[in-house]
Amino acid sequence: MPASANKTRRVAVLADSDTRWKWGALTARRLAGDGLRLDGYLLRGRATPTPRQLTEVGVRADALREVSTVEFLRVMDTTTAGDEPYDLLVLALVGGGVQAVLHGLRQVWPARTRRPVVVTGYVGVVYEKLADGLLLRHGADLVLANSRHDAERFRAVYEGVGADASAVTEAALPFLGGTPYRGAWAARGGNRPYTVVFAAQPSVPDTRTDRAYLLDRLIRHARLHPDRQVLLKLRSRVGEHTTHLEELPYQKLARATDLPPNLHLVHGPMGEVLDGTDLLVTVSSTAALEALHRHIPTAILTDLGVREALGNHYFTGSGCLASWDQLDAGHLPEPDPRWTARQGVAADGSGDTAFAAARARVDSLLDTPGGLPPLAPWYSLATAPGYLPGILARHHLAPDGALLPGTPPADRAPGPARQLVRRAARGAYRHGVQRIAPVVRRLGEL
Template identity: 75%
Template sequence: MPASATKPLRVAVLADSDTRWKWGALTANRVAPTGPGHPGDPADAGLRLDGYLLRGRATPTARQLGEVGVRADSLREVTAAEFLRAMREEPYDVLVLALVGGGVQAMLHGLRRVWEDRPRRPVVVTGYVGVVYEKLADGLLLRHGADLVLANSRQDADRFRAVYEGVGADASSVTEVALPFLGGAPHAGAHELRTVVFAAQPSVPESRRDRAYLLDRLVRHARRHPGREVLLKLRSKPGEHTTHLEELPYQKLAQRLDLPSNLRLVYGHMGEVLDRTDLLVTVSSTAALESLHRRIPTAVLTDLGVREALGNHHFIGSGCLASWDQLDAGHRPVPDAEWVARQGVAAEGDSYATAFDAARARIAELLGRPGGLPPLTPYYTPVTAPGYLPGVLARHHLGPDGTPLPGAPTADREPGPVRQIVRRAARGAYRHGVQRVAPVIRRMGEL
C-alpha cells in the first residue's frame, strides 16, 4: 500500500552509470505514489531511496555522482549477486532498474528466482534514459517482464506497444511518462545571442576525423563571433566513463589546438548550463530535448549527414536540423510544435506536471493488490530464446534459471584496502585501453 506519514515508501534503484543513476533516482521520486511529482529530496516525497551501483566499466566516480545532484538515503556499489541477495533480504515496495537492456533482462530473471518463495514482491519499473534511436526491438524485448516499462513520450509509447504486440508479448506494462529531468526556467523570448553551447556525446560521432571536424567548427564559430561565449559541454573528465564508451575525448583533441579565449570546456549539471544558454547545438544528445523543453533555440547538426548511426534521424520533422554554415550565417531553428509535443517536451499548460500521474496510479494499484503480484514473466525464456538468453544471463554471472553461478563475484564485507587498490587499478587500465590503446590499434588497422 502507499506509504503513510510514519512508514515511508521504500524504493531501490539499481544503476550502471552516472546518467542512468540520474534517470533512475529522479524517476523513482516522480513515480512514487506518495511523491509530489517533482525531483528533489526524497524525504520530501515520503519515501526512502536506496541506491545500488552495479559494478562494471561505467560505475560512476564520486565526482560524477556529485554532479548528478540526486540525494539518496544510502548508496553502495554491488555485483549482480550481491544485489540479488539484498533484494531477497530487504522489503522494498518499488524497484527501478536503470540499466542497459541486457542488465535489465538478467536482473528480471534473477529477481524472479529470489522472489519465488515470497508472498509479496516490489513493483519493478524500468525504461530508457533518453532518445531511443537504435536497437528498438532488442532493447525493448530485453526490458519486457518489468511491471512498468516507461516511455518518455507519446511517440515512444506507441512504438513500444507496437513492438510488444508484434511479437505476441503483453504490452500492458508500457506506461507513458516524460523525461524526469526536464525543468528550469523557460527561455525568455528573442534576445541577443550571447552564449552558444555545444553538447558533446561520448560515442557520437565515433571517428577522430568527425570529432575533429566538429571541434574545428566550434573553434571557427568562436573566432567568428568574439563577443559570444562558446562552451563545449562535456559529460565526463578523462579517465571517467558514462553510459557510452568514449575513445577520443574532446579534451584530448582540444589539447592540440590554440583555442580562442571565448571558447571554454565546461562540465557540471546540464540544467545549470542551460540557465545561461541562448543556442544549444548538438548532434543528437538528449540535451536537445532538455533545451527544447525550456524553449531555447536548439540546433541538431546535419554536417555529418542525417543518419541512423548518428541518431539525428530521430529529429526528422522537428524543425531543428541545421548545419554550422547555416548557424554561422545567423539561422535560428524554429521547432515544429506538433513534433515537440509528441516528444513530451515544451508542452502547453501544466501537462508536464501531470506526465507521471498514470505511472503513479499504476504503481499504487499494483501495490494495493490483495494477493500480491504474480511472478515476473519476461518474454525471453529458455523456450523462446534458448540461443540468446543464456549468454545474456552469463554476462552477469547468472545461470539459465537466474541463479548466481558458482564463483560469481560477491563480498560478505567491505573490500580491504588491497582489493580496493587492485579494483581501481584494473578500472583505470581498462579506461586507458579504451581511450589510448584502442584508437592506436584501429589507426594501424586502417594503414
C-alpha cells in the same frame, strides 16, 4: 486515495552509470512522491560513476553502495523477506543488465507476492536497437516511455512478438524542467553575452576525423562571432566513463588547438548550463530535448549527414535540423509544435502531470489484492534458448536465473587487496579505451 500512498515509501535504484543513476533516482522521486527513502545501488563495472560524477549529477540518496549483480540479488532477497521491504525498485541499466536482474529476481522471489513494483525504462532518446533493448526490458511491472511517440513504438514491438504490452506506461524524461527561455539575455538588458552551447556526446560521432571536424567548426563559429560566448559542454573528464564509451575526448583534441578567447570547455549539470544558453547545438544529445522543453533555440547538426548511426534521424520532422554554415549565418531553427508534443517536451511546468499515469499504476499494483504475481520476462529458454543464457552468464547467472556454480558468495565483503585490484583494473580498462584503442585503430587504417 490508496492506502499505500499514505506512508513513507522505500525505494531502491540500481544504476550502472552516472546518467542512468540520474534518470533512475529522479524517476523514483517522480513515482514515489514526497514520502520517500531512497537507497542507491551502483552496479560494479566499466562505467561505475566516480564520486565527482555523482556530485555533478546532484541527486542524493539516503544510502549508496557499489554492488555486483549477485550482491544486489542477495539484498533484494533479504529485504523483501524482512520487516521493511522496498515498495519500488527502479532498474536503470542497459538492456542486458535489466534482463539478468529480472531473471535473478524471478529466482529469489519464486512465489513471493510481497515484493516491490519493478520499473525500468530509457535515459533518453531511443534511436537504435529498439526491438533488442525493449525485449531485454520486458518482464518489469512498468516499462516507462518518455513520450507518446515512444509508448506507441514500444507497444507495437511487444505486440508484434506476442508479448504482453500492458507494462508500457507513458511518462516523460524525469529531468525536464527549469526556467523557460525568455529570449536572448543581452537583448533583455542582461550583463552576459549571447551564449552558444555545443553539447558533446561520448560516442557520437565516433571517429577522430568527425570529432575534429565538429571541434573545428565550433572554433570557426567562435571566431566568426567574437561577441558571443561559445561553450563546449563536456560529459566527463578524461579517464571517466559515462553511459557510452568515449575513446576520443574533445578535451584531448582541443589541447593541440589554439582556442579563441571566447570559447571555453565546461563541465557541470546540463540544467545549470542551459540556464545561461541562447542556442543549444548538438548532433543528437538528449540535451536537445531538455533545451526544447525550456523553449531554448536548438539546432541538430546535419554536417555529417542525417544517419541512424548518428541518431539525428530521430529529429526528422522537428524543424531543428541545421548545418554549421546556417548557424554561422545567424539561422535559428523553429521547432514544430506537433513534433515536440509527440516527443513529450512541449509540456509546461515541472513535468509532474506527465507521471500521473505512472504513479496511478504504481499505486494500483501496490494495492493488488493478494499481492503481485511473479515476474514474467518474455525471453526464456523457450523463446530465446540461444540468446538468453549468454546474457545471464555475463552476470554469473545460470540459464534459469540461479547462481552459476563457483560464484563467490554475495555476502563476502571484498577485502582491501581486492578493492585495490578492482580500482587498478578499472583504471587500466579506461586507459586502454581512451589511449591504446585509438592508436590501434589508426594503425589498422594504414
